[in-house]
Amino acid sequence: MDAFEINKIAGAVLAALLVIFGSKTALDLVYKEHKPAKPGWALPVTEVSTAPTSAAPAAPFNAKEVLALLAKANADAGQDLFKRCLQCHTPDKGGPNRVGPNLWGIVDRARGAAPGFPYSDALKKHPGKWTFEELAKYLHDPKTDIPGNKMAFAGIKDNAELADLLVYLRKLSDTPAPLPQ
Ligand code: HEC
Structure with missing residues (x-):
């Protein structure tokens, strides 16, 4: 080497x-x-965040929250929302039943009481009155509130809108029901 x-x-x-x-x-x-x-x-x-996001699931529906909004609710806005119902319901006194029953005097009216309307068995088996609270629950989610009823309507999910609609429905009467205290 x-x-x-x-x-x-x-x-x-x-x-x-x-x-x-x-x-x-x-x-x-x-x-x-x-x-x-x-x-x-x-x-x-890739971090998996456990912090709640802005799209957190909404709190479960509580009809009491709608009732609390009734005092401030706006019947004119409710009348506007009722356009979604006109396709199937008439609101006037003595108005005809359509796909759904006439809704004159619906607040505090007995369930299933529109003369001549062919209610579903599901609704007929649900006795009682349409109080503000019962209406709020039904109109929020008809399918869940009375399973098997035949109102093909998704429901109104916004509490303030529901309150507006309810104070409009209240006016469909000669003697409007008192607002819940
Ligand atoms: C696609 C048609 C349709 C639409 C839209 C609709 N409904 Fe109905 N509604 C019905 C039918 C059908 C029934 C009867 C349900 C049954 O017998 O199971 C009914 C029942 C009701 C009842 C119970 C009436 C009673 O006499 O017991 C109320 C209250 C009601 N609807 C309110 C409303 C309101 C308020 C709206 C709008 C926000 C609305 N509905 C939208 C079809 C409709």
Whole structure:
């Protein structure tokens, strides 16, 4: 082995050392420059947030909240909302039944009491009066309130809108029912 060959080997070893230590130093430099809050390399992790988002599920419906809004509710806005009902209901005194029964005097009227209207068995098996509270529950979600009833209407989900509608329905009477206290 001559000096030239020893040089070649030494050179190769040095080069290898340079790669090993050099890359470590380069990593250290990057590491220091970024000053991570936690030691180690941050890996891209998709965080699963447990904090409630703005789209948190709505609180369960409570008819009492609608009743509390009745005092401030707006019957004109309610009349406007009633356009969604006109397709199936008449609101006037002595008005005909359509797809749904006439709604004159509906507040505090017995359930299923419009003369000549063919109510579903589901509704007929649900005795009692249409109080403000019962109307709020039914009009919020007809399907859930009286399962199997045949009013094909999704319901009004906004409490203030429901209150507006109820004070309008209240006016469909010669002697409007007193507002709940
Ligand atoms: C697609 C037609 C349709 C629409 C829209 C509709 N209803 Fe009805 N509604 C019916 C039918 C049909 C019934 C009878 C349900 C049964 O017998 O099961 C009914 C029943 C009712 C009853 C019970 C009446 C009673 O005499 O017991 C009320 C109160 C009522 N609807 C209010 C409303 C209001 C208020 C709206 C609008 C926000 C509305 N409905 C929208 C079809 C409709």
